[in-house]
Amino acid sequence: MKITRIEAYQAQLPYVGGAYHWGRGNVIRTALTTAITVDTDKEIKGCGECCPIGGNYLAAYAEGIVPALSLLGPALIGEDPRQVHVIERLMDNTLQGHPYVKSAIDAACWDILGQDSGQPVSVLLGGVLTDGGPMYRVVPQKSLEAVNREMVEHRASGYRQFQIKVGNDWKGDIERIISAASLLESGESAFADANRGWTLHEAVQVVRAVRDTGVMIEQPCASYEECLHVRSHCDLPMKLDECITDLRMAQRLVIDKAAEVVCLKISNLGGLTKARRIRDYLVEHGLSVVCEDTWGGEITTAAVAHFAASTPTSLLYNTTDLHNYNTVSTGQPPPVVRNGKLYASTEPGLGVKPDAQVLGEPLAIYTEN
Numbered sequence: 001m002k003i004t005r006i007e008a009y010q011a012q013l014p015y016v017g018g019a020y021h022w023g024r025g026n027v028i029r030t031a032l033t034t035a036i037t038v039d040t041d042k043e044i045k046g047c048g049e050c051c052p053i054g055g056n057y058l059a060a061y062a063e064g065i066v067p068a069l070s071l072l073g074p075a076l077i078g079e080d081p082r083q084v085h086v087i088e089r090l091m092d093n094t095l096q097g098h099p100y101v102k103s104a105i106d107a108a109c110w111d112i113l114g115q116d117s118g119q120p121v122s123v124l125l126g127g128v129l130t131d132g133g134p135m136y137r138v139v140p141q142k143s144l145e146a147v148n149r150e151m152v153e154h155r156a157s158g159y160r161q162f163q164i165k166v167g168n169d170w171k172g173d174i175e176r177i178i179s180a181a182s183l184l185e186s187g188e189s190a191f192a193d194a195n196r197g198w199t200l201h202e203a204v205q206v207v208r209a210v211r212d213t214g215v216m217i218e219q220p221c222a223s224y225e226e227c228l229h230v231r232s233h234c235d236l237p238m239k240l241d242e243c244i245t246d247l248r249m250a251q252r253l254v255i256d257k258a259a260e261v262v263c264l265k266i267s268n269l270g271g272l273t274k275a276r277r278i279r280d281y282l283v284e285h286g287l288s289v290v291c292e293d294t295w296g297g298e299i300t301t302a303a304v305a306h307f308a309a310s311t312p313t314s315l316l317y318n319t320t321d322l323h324n325y326n327t328v329s330t331g332q333p334p335p336v337v338r339n340g341k342l343y344a345s346t347e348p349g350l351g352v353k354p355d356a357q358v359l360g361e362p363l364a365i366y367t368e369n
Contacts, residue, residue, distance in 0.1 A: 001040050001041065001042045001044070001080050001081065001082060001112075001116065002040060002041050002078050002079060002080055002081075003038055003039070003040060003076050003077055003078060003079050003080075003081050004039050004040060004041050004077070004367065004368055005037075005038075005039035005077075005365065005366065005367050005368075006036065006037070006038055006039070006069070006073045006076060006077070006105075006365070006366040007036070007037045007039075007362040007364065007365050007366075008034055008035070008036050008065065008066050008069055008362060008363050008364040008365075009034065009035045009036075009037075009354065009359035009360065009361075009362050009363065010032060010033065010034050010035075010062075010065075010066070010359075010363055011032075011033055011035070011328065011330065011358050011359050011360070012030045012031070012032055012033075012328075013030060013031045013032075013033050013051065013295070013296075013297060013326040013327075013328060013330070014029065014030045014326065014327045014328065015028050015029055015030065015031070015325060015326065015327075016324070016325055016326060016327050017140065017325075019140075020138075020140050020325075021140045021141035021142065021165065021168075022140060022141060022165045022167070022193075022195055023165065023166065023167030023168060023193070023194050023195025023196060023197030024056070024167060024168065024195060024196065024197040025168055025197075026053075026054055026056070026057065026195070028053055028054070028295075031051050031053050031062075031295045031326075032051070032052075032062040032063070033049060033050070033051035033062070033295070033296055033297055033300075033330060034049065034050055034051070034062065034065045034066070034104060035047060035048070035049045035104070035297075035299055035330055035331070035354050035359055036048050036049070036050075036069075036104040036105055036108055037108065037354060038076075038081055038105065038108040038109065038111075038112060040081060040112060042116070044112050044115050044116055045112075046081065046107075046108035046109060046110070046111035046112035046115070046349065046350075047107070047108050047111055047299055047331065047350065047352070047353065047354050048103065048104035048105060048106065048107030048108040048109075048111065048299065048303070049104055049107070049296050049297060049299035049300045049303075049330055049331075050065065050100045050101065050103050050104040050267045050293075050296070050300070051267075051293075051294060051295040051296040051297070051300060052065075052100050052267070052294060052295075053294055053295045057195070057242075057294070058100075058242060058268055058294065059097070060098075060099075060100040060267070060268075060294070064098075064101075065100070065101050065104075066363050066364045068095060068098050068101040069101065069364055069366070070364070071094055071095050072091055072094055072095055072101065072102070072105065073364070073366030074366055075090060075091075075094040076090065076091070076105065076366075077366060077367065077368055078368065081108070081109040081112045081113070082109070082112060082113045082116060084106065084109050084110060084113060084273050085273065087105070087106065087109050087273075088102075088106065088270075088271070088273045088274070091105065091106075092270075099245075099267060099268060099269060099270035099271070099274075100267040100268070100294075102270050102271055103266055103267035103269075103270055103271040103272075104267075104271075105271070106270070106271025106272055106273050106274075107266075107271060107272055107299070107303045107350065110124065110125075110272050110273075110303075110306075110349075110350070111349040111350040112349070113349075114348045114349035114350065115348045115349040117348070118348050119348055120306065120344060120345060120346055120347060120348060120349070120351065121272070121303070121306040121344075121349060121350055122305075122306040122307075122309040122310045122344045123310075125272065125276055125306060125307065125310035126276070126280075126310045127310060128309050128310065128344070129309070129310060129311060129312045129313060130308060130309050130310075130311055130312070130313045130316050131309070131343070132338070132341035132342065132343050133291065133305070133308035133309065133311070133316055133318065133319040133341060133342045133343075134160065134161065134316070134318050134319070134340060134341055135159060135161070135318060135319055135320050135321055135337070135340055135341060135342050136159065136161035136162060136163050136191075136290075136318045136319075136320055137154040137157075137159040137161070137162055137163070137320075138162075138163045138165060138320075138325075139151060139154070139162055139163065139164050139165060139180070140165045141165045141166070141168055141176075144175065144176065144179050147164065147176060147179065147180060148179065148180075148183055151180065151183050152183075155185070155188075157340065158338070158339040158340030158341070159340045160187055160188045160189070160340055161188065161189050161190070161191075161318050162180065162184075162188070162189075162190045162191075163190075163191055163193050163218070164176060164177060164180045164190055164191070164192050164193065164215070165193055165195070166192045166193065166194050166197070166198075166206075167193070167194030167195050167196070167197020167198055167220075168197055170198055170202035170203075170205060170206055173192070173194070173198075173206055174205075174206055174209045174210060176192075177190075177192045177206070177210045177213060177215050178210060178213055180192075180215070181210075181213035181214065181215050189216070190215050190216070191215060191216035191217070191218050191239060192206075192210070192215050192216070192217055192218060193218040193219065193241070194217075194218065194219060194220045194221075195219060195241075195242070196219055196220075196221060196222040196242055196243075198220050198221055199221070200221055200226050200229060200230065203217075203220035203221050203226070203230045204229075204230060204233045206220070207220070207230060207233060207234040207235075207236060208233065210236070211234070211235045211236060213236075214236070215236065216236060216237045216238065216239055216260075216261065217230070217234060217236050217237075217238050217239070218238070218239040218240075218241055218263070219239070219240055219241040219242050219243065219263075220238075222243075223243060224240070224243040224249065224252065224253075224258070227240060227243065227258065227259075228256055228258050231258060231259070237259075237260040237261070238258070238259045238260060238261075239259055239260070239261040239262070239263060239290070239317075240253060240258060240259040240261075240262055240263065241262075241263035241265070241290075242263075242265075242268070244262055244263070244264070244268075244269075244278075245268060245269065246269065246270075246274070246278070247274075247277060247278050247281060250262065250278045250281055250282055251281070253282075253287075254281075254282070254285045254287070259287070260287065260288065261287070261288045261289070261290060261317045262282055262287055262288070262289050262290070263289075263290040263292060264278060264279055264282075264289050264290060264291055264292070264307075265292055265293050265294055266291075266292075266293045266300075266303060266304065266307060267293050267294055267300075268293075268294065272303060272306075272307060275307060276307070276310070279291070279307070279311060282315075283311070283312060283315050286315070287315070288315045288316070288317040289311060289315060289316065289317060290317050290318055290319065290320075291304055291307040291308035291311055291316065291319045292304055292319060292320045292322070293322060295322060295325070296322050296323070296330070297322070297323045297326055297328070297329055297330030297331060297355075298323045298329050298330050298331035298332065298333075298334045298335070298352050298355070299330050299331040299350070299352055299354065300322055300323070300330070301320075301321055301322045301323040301334065301335050301342070302331065302334075302335050302344075302345060302350040302351060302352040303350060304319060304320065304322065304342070305319070305335040305342050305343065305344040305345070306344045306345075306350065307319075308342060308344070309343075309344035319342050320342070321335070321337045321342050323335070324337065328358050329355045329358055330354065330355055330358060330359065331352040331353055331354050331355050332352065332353060332355055333345075333351075333352065334352070335351075335352075
């Protein structure tokens with residue numbers, strides 16, 4: 001089997017709540033997503049998706065995906081997409097960095113491998129260890145009354161874990177965290193996600209003020225070293241996210257005992273191939289993980305669902321249904337969401353096909369010619 005054609009599509013994903021306010025003053029109203037399809041000479045087509053959110057969040061730029069494909073696309077034509085580690089090495093040798101671009105291609109290759117073997121991607125990633133991953137729901141930065149109202153609404157939909165967005169006004173964040181903690185019912189949990197938004201001084205003040213709430217602190221500062229310093233002043237459990245970009249960072253985290261939970265964003269790591277490697281290392285060392293991505297539609301969520309399903313239940317902290325944050329779709333059918341849990345498709349591959357009506361015509365095409 002060999003790759004004969006690669007296409008890239010882009011679409012805007014409007015946020016279902018209008019405006020999504022989060023750390024460092026960022027606001028999402030629409031997110032530009034890119035879907036990539038990979039065709040083969042065996043008439044099997046795979047798909048993947050990546051959706052960076054803003055140029056000042058991660059080292060990822062949605063408008064840069066198609067130009068990056070001008071290097072990766074021609075290099076992959078003629079290769080066997082089922083050889084995911086070969087594809088991984090070829091992409092890394094062709095283009096340094098840009099993990100978000102490689103992630104979508106990597107997912108499409110796993111999709112092809114699953115379809116060709118007749119197995120869901122979750123089985124190929126190691127087997128279904130979790131049938132229905134517990135999901136969290138984001139509560140963006142809003143008034144305290146709105147935060148409280150959203151938590152009640154999400155609870156009615158089956159969610160039991162809540163991500164409280166902070167990282168803008170640190171003094172107001174203290175009040176927001178305390179208020180959210182007071183609303184938690186038995187069996188529920190909350191984590192305050194600053195998305196790197198606090199300075200070192202601000203973060204230390206916050207964790208000292210909320211130490212009695214039991215709320216987990218997520219990525220308080222921009223750098224790993226700053227987060228490690230905050231941890232030395234914190235009695236609360238900590239989760240690290242954006243600063244975990246590769247296996248070496250995961251190894252540092254384990255050695256330093258820097259967190260209890262690690263967020264694994266597939267596109268921030270370079271794809272399912274690399275994410276699985278890092279996940280397995282962390283699980284082997286007894287750390288809980290979050291299986292997720294930055295943003296995206298049904299294709300992204302399908303990959304997330306398979307990643308979560310192949311993670312041991314005891315160490316899967318949570319996952320998320322990214323497609324339900326948007327008003328339009330990137331693929332059909334969507335992963336099953338039921339009673340606060342995300343279920344991976346049992347169909348071969350990812351179990352999702354691109355939504356041609358939303359994605360429209362390709363912006364870039366690479367073929368054997």
